Amino acid sequence: MFGFSPVSAAVGGAMIGLGVALLWIVNGRVCGVSNIFGSIVSGNWADLGWRLLFMAGLPLGAAAALLVGPDLFADMAPGLPELDMSPALLLGSGLLVGVGAALARGCTSGHGVFGLANLSLRSFAAVGVFMATAVLTVFVAGA
């Protein structure tokens, strides 16, 4: 169903980079989605507004892209996102992602995009480790 899609991957990747760039140049904030999301409970009230706006923007942008994207990029993955997994798997995986991202103070965006671009040693370590355990997990548990 899904295959190699270099054009839409490059365009989408550039857009992700632009989103990160905007939040840094205009707001001086690191676009780390796990930190932005986790700050609902651990952050200060003064920062809640922009964080909620950023998070609301994610599905809005996705909706717009799902509408116009397939006409622009032939290799874009077809259809709407679907979760073909059990509630237990969603809960378990969510818990692990939450604990892990909080301990590591970042996820695929904060460490993966911003941190690597910033040549942060912490982020290179984090990305190396989570890529390795993710690949191992898929190897053991199956795709």
Add this chain to the structure above:
Amino acid sequence: MSETAQRRPILFHAAALASGVIFGGGLAISGMIHPQKVKAFLDLSQIPSGKWDPSLAIVLAVAVIVTMGALRIAHRRRRPVAAASFSQPHARRVDGELVIGAAIFGIGWGLSGLCPGPALADLVSTFPAILLFLAAMLAGMTLVHVWRLRARRQSAPIEEIET
């Protein structure tokens, strides 16, 4: 600290929303909102059969290159366009929390193919099931937050707390 939500310009909030929209659009165009496509990248066992999907590597590489450009532009500025200062990292050293946290994160990511950004973007079509993942993720983050607060309180008499 130096600024409050009231004094923050409209531009600050507009940029946050725009950043989310562009980021979410990028996740959708690149296909990274499909957990199955993320897993197709992580599944290296498909390399021999030629069915491995390296798209995620291109997404990450291009995103990093664009961000590098932004960091160079920002480096020439004293302060961000709509804020008093650029935020500073919490920690600089590679420590146990980082390594263990990243390892746990990777296991969770590999199990479902979901990480925080795509999970939020997936609200577009997987509501309400995705709420299970998001609620569990928030619970996990709260757990770590409470654990850190307790650890800090216990070490308070010996170690001076920065405020």
